[in-house]
Amino acid sequence: MMQFFRSLFGFGGSSGTRTVVGHHVPPVDIKDVGYLTASKARLDTLFHLYNRYKNTPHYPKIKSVHQKTKIIHEYLVARNRLHELELFHIQNTEHFINTFTVIMDAYESQHGIHPDPAKKGSKGRTILSSMRQESRRKAAYVEKPTEMIKPVGRQEISALRKEAGSEVPELSVPDVLINTYARIPYVEEGNVEGLPAGEIGFTSTEEEKEAFLQYVSARLGIKDLSYLGNALVHIPNSDGTYPTGLVPIIHWEGFLYALNLNDFRVFPVRIYRKSG
């Protein structure tokens, strides 16, 4: 510590690890968007949580947790330190939410009170669940579901083709095969540089899988993921390389995706089941 101050006051030579503030080159914008969404979701959860404690003497305290968390969120967002915010949430907010949600759930089920279904998760989830309800309702009417992909007429096709230049690419949902024994190491930022945070595979424990899913959930800014296993694929990186290797396969909102842990791109897949 003293060495550090000495170097600052000119008694230890210049350090050379200084950053110039004010030259704002946002390094990884996409991640930050995910962190921002995740933080807002947590604030939302805290909001709903303290409302559940309304008729308890603990209400003002839980409310103040929400308030203080919000202040921290606003402080760090204003300074564009979203990764730090995410770290804070993972180390603090998540545990608090889990603990006091479980306490409230246990109390409510003890007293035969139905847990409020409206107070579940973030806005994103309720939008998706209402969309699902919509399609369920439509299916019940045996009605053709609204086709979201606009079919184009002949003239439009040739005009678009000219624009596109070459062939219209065919997107596909390839089949992958889940490997039931191999494990992949994965690195989490904030840990010791370069060392894997953990390994994930079909044979991992529930806790390992949960930890991995929390990490992916936070990075992608989505909730309710399940982990299926790893699969051997040729997968494109954002830098143009096309390596072959094992990647984790996750389940989200009714579909399966292969996850590229280098750039966090997801690719829709299907699982190939060997028969016999």
Next chain:
Amino acid sequence: MADEKKIKEPLINILTAEQEAVLDMYINNLDEFFNATKEFDKTQVEIETLHLKRILTK
């Protein structure tokens, strides 16, 4: 009569003493985190200011 603005609702205590203590500790934790972050930022500003001064008075 004018003092009794609200109907007294029974406040159900659902936390054990230990859980309440954890709640208090978490609130302190939040305060400490925020204060520590602010302190750190303050020192950063001071460091940069001193460095700038040094450059200007060389």
